[in-house]
Amino acid sequence: MALAQEIHARLTKAFAPEVIEVINESHKHAGHAGDDGSGESHWHVVIRAAAFDGQTRLGRHRAIHTALGPDVMGRLHALALTVQGPGDAAD
Numbered sequence: 001m002a003l004a005q006e007i008h009a010r011l012t013k014a015f016a017p018e019v020i021e022v023i024n025e026s027h028k029h030a031g032h033a034g035d036d037g038s039g040e041s042h043w044h045v046v047i048r049a050a051a052f053d054g055q056t057r058l059g060r061h062r063a064i065h066t067a068l069g070p071d072v073m074g075r076l077h078a079l080a081l082t083v084q085g086p087g088d089a090a091d
Contacts, residue, residue: 015063
C-alpha cells in the first residue's frame with residue numbers, strides 16, 4: 001500500500017473525518033535535507049472530524065501521531081497538519 005493510502009486509511013479509521021486530504025509535498029523539497037529520494041518524505045494532511053472538538057492544537061497533533069503509529073511516523077521527514085473540529089476555522 002502506498003504511504004498516502006496508508007495515512008488516509010489509518011486516519012479515517014481513527015477519526016471518521018468529514019474531510020480528509022493527504023497531500024504529498026515531497027516534490028517541493030527534492031534535494032533538501034530530509035529528502036531520502038523516495039518521493040514520500042514530506043506530507044500535508046488536512047483533516048476535519050468531530051473527534052477533535054474540545055481538544056487543543058497540541059492534543060490534536062498528538063492524536064494524529066498516535067493514530068499513524070511509529071511505523072508510519074518513522075517513514076516521514078515532515079508532516080504538516082491542518083486539523084479542525086466541526087466548529088473550527090482552519091488551524
